[in-house]
Amino acid sequence: MNPTRLLAGPPIAAGAESLADHRLRVGARPRATRPGELAASIERSGLLGRGGAAFPAARKWSAVAGRSAGDAVVLVNGAEGEPLSAKDRTLMNARPHLVLDGAELAAEAVGADRIVLYVGADHANSVVALRRAIGERGREMVVPIEVVVSPATYVAGEESAAVQYVNGGEARPTGVPPRPFERGVDGRPTLVQNVETLAHVALIARYGDAWYRELGSGPTRGSALVTVGGDVAHPGVTEIAYGTTVRDLLSVAGGTVDKWSRGAVLLGGYFGGWLRAEEAANQPLDPRSCRDAGSAFGCGVVHVLPPARCGVVATARILDYMAGQSAAQCGPCVFGLRAIADATARIASAGSAHSDDLAHIVRWSGQLAGRGACKHPDGAVGLLRSALRTFSDEFDRHQRRGACIEAELQGRVA
């Protein structure tokens, strides 16, 4: 059930695949024989962006291509600021030439003469691997490629923040038009695309869109990288066919559904949503199915909360992080997220909740979405709403009785 496409080849732990090995294994990067050929193939493939928003890659490409006079920019997004995700750095570390192939193919397709690799400062190994890979390509590169090391913050990977940083500003979202595809890096139309998305492009260009669609069940076809973590024996990055259920994924990762009577799973990371274990077990992992379930596929995080851990406490920690990672530009995010995080922290800390804390966070959770320059507040309140639904009993116990499962279990052990 674990397809190996992006992660086929030598073991991940062996480090970066060399250019020579990469070409021996998958062949040289194909070149388009007709203009628009690859873009049409990407459209037929149904490839979705892997940064979290699952936006169709083909639509981004046509928006940039339609505005480019041959001077567009491809901004390859490897910021990976999501704390529970490791799939982008894994890909950059182990398969840098898939990423570079995809970036060059995209540049050719949209009419770009510059490629910027935007890599998170905390992914030092990725920066090294990509720089070395660029060096291996030497004069063969069709378009100049540079590496820009981005700040290690949550919002630095947001499209407009990335563009603003590359342009010499701060890595904070700009929100208002123009959007990057209109005026991005150096004022030019800019394709901002996640590293995994581009690695898929490298394979679709070689094997075709029909091949790409052979994997997957349900509404979304193809394969995806996921990061499995929390209460599993073998945490880490793996590749799945879209539509794989959480149960099947966890059986491979060494997690079991049997001990989940009180457990829960966080899908999609800090921008995602909680599901109760019994809901999650048969949940297909693909963007639409996860959204329909009130959760999110996001950047492919599947994080198992151990049964002895309290979902309210876990949620409070995440919200505190998210409030701290606000770009501090928009009032509803600055004040709203901080208030939500503080109230949730009081609820989580058994016995210290104010009488109206739970009522407040329920009300605020419905007020913040759509009221920031970026989706940071939307992501945080989406996570909170999923927590209020998934851990409704626990929130109630905390607020009314100051009782916490986690504290009780730890107390019993001690």
Next chain:
Amino acid sequence: MAGDDAVTIAIDRIACDGRGVCAELLPELIELDDWGYPIIAPGSVPPHLVEHAKRAVTYCPVLAFKLRATQGAESRAAAGVRQPSVARQVG
């Protein structure tokens, strides 16, 4: 269905610093959250309130309150026609 002149309120959330003038001028469509920042009723501005909405554009002290063409702008953008960045500022 919204007519050609229908407008939608758009707040520049980075510029907005919660003075609350818009909520005073347009209480029918705007309430303030617990920190004084506007929450906008969804949809287009009803025709009888458009004049009030234009006053909010004029009187917002930080020029964060804007009006955009509701329907036309989206369909023109979808057709690939370039638009000025803030589609149409009325008032």
